[in-house]
Amino acid sequence: MxxxxxxxxxxxxxxxxxxxxxxxxxxxxxxxxxxxxxxxxxxxxxxxxxxxxxxxxxxxxxxxxxxxxxxINTTEFFRDTDQFERLRTTFFPEFVERSSRDLRFWSAGCSVGAEAYTLAIMMREYFPQATFSLLATDIDRDVIKTARQGTFKPSEIQDVPEPLFKKYFRQRGDRYEVIETIKQAVVFHTGNLLRDPFDWGFDLISCRNVMIYFTQEAKDLLYQKFQHALKPNGVLFVGSSEMILNPVTFGFESAGPFFYRKTQF
Ligand SMILES: C[S@@+](CC[C@H](N)C(=O)[O-])C[C@H]1O[C@@H](n2cnc3c(N)ncnc32)[C@H](O)[C@@H]1O
Incomplete structure (x- = not known):
């Protein structure tokens, strides 16, 4: 055949x-x-x-x-809990110490927004004095529309720790909605990571479970673009199956599994 x-x-x-x-x-x-x-x-x-x-x-x-x-839009809050714990205990304190004003975060390939809202909830809860902006982008117009609504299926919120769940979510029929102040903390846009130019000056770029489906060529292009888009010492956070084999080639050093720090400016 x-x-x-x-x-x-x-x-x-x-x-x-x-x-x-x-x-x-x-x-x-x-x-x-x-x-x-x-x-x-x-x-x-x-x-x-x-x-x-x-x-x-x-x-x-x-x-x-x-x-x-x-x-493949699958996503959930606190996906890979241990890694979000490292963000909370290691990287967020470091960013806040460097500057507690105008931190910039980006959830690149955000799907319906669970990852971006997770970052917003963590900042509000653990670093309430810090000011930050949070950009979230995805190629898919429909997921961006859903993300702006901020309502989630039970399977997407199952790993939210109970105290945070009580404080930051409200039930809406068979879905759960993040509260307004969290919704307002995130700006959602449609964008194609491979074709569109990036903004600049991010402390953290979280691009997780997106590159796993890409060819090596497409991944290499993205590593370079992310490296340019980060601030000096800024951090790229990738998914559990997306370790970068040769980070130094792209101007990063490993900062523990799944985190890469921009070293060349
Ligand atoms: C599996 S979801 C990951 C969501 C979230 N980052 C997480 O880890 O839970 C992958 C997302 O990447 C988006 N995506 C795929 N190719 C993209 C591209 N070229 N530019 C921007 N987003 C893309 C898809 O639309 C999808 O919503």
Whole structure:
């Protein structure tokens, strides 16, 4: 049987998807991406990329499912609790000591906002005197809309420590909403990490469970862009499967597992 990913149909599909959704399928690791695409075709009962594209064009729900299956929006508050504990005990105190005014944090690839709101809750709770701004961006317009609403499924808030849960969340039907002061602490924007220019001057960039799906080339590009976007001694925080093998090459030093400090200015 002919490999459907080897023919011109797949290349055409990738081009049309880029125009329709701004998703560049070439930045994803191909074996995993192809498995996800195959299962989407099967689930939707179509056998060709052309047929699948027509469906995506005409059916908004199929388009939403496609985007969420490809970009994988799964997230939760305090995802990998130990690492957030290190932020609280090691890095936040260091940032605050350096300057308790105008700290800048960025949740890059924020999905529906759980990570950004986690950072905001931690700052409000443990460093109430410090002032900070918190940017959160994602390529997916729909997750950004949900993020701004600030309501979450029970599975997304299960690791919030009880005292913080009581203080910072309110139940809304079968969902949980972060309180207004936390919502107001985060500015959400749509943005493509690989194509868009970055802001500058961040103390912390948290980019977790985003690069895992990217090719090595795309990761290397991002390491460089993040390095430029950090302040001197600023810190990049990555996901549990996203350790950087050669941080020095990109102007970072390891600051313990999953944290990298900008060393070259
Ligand atoms: C698995 S979620 C991670 C959410 C959160 N960082 C966490 O660890 O819980 C990955 C997110 O990265 C976003 N993403 C994928 N490619 C992106 C790109 N090129 N630019 C910006 N965001 C992207 C996806 O839309 C998705 O919401």
């Amino acid at each position: 002919q490999d459907p990913f080897a023919g011109p149909g797949y290349d055409q599909f990738k081009k049309k998807i880029l125009a329709l959704t701004s998703l560049d399928l070439d930045i994803y690791r191909q074996p995993q991406l192809q498995r996800r695409l195959q299962s989407l075709l099967k689930k939707n009962g179509v056998s060709t990329f052309d047929g699948y594209f027509q469906l995506l064009l005409n059916n908004p729900q199929a388009r939403l499912d496609f985007k969420s299956d490809i970009t």
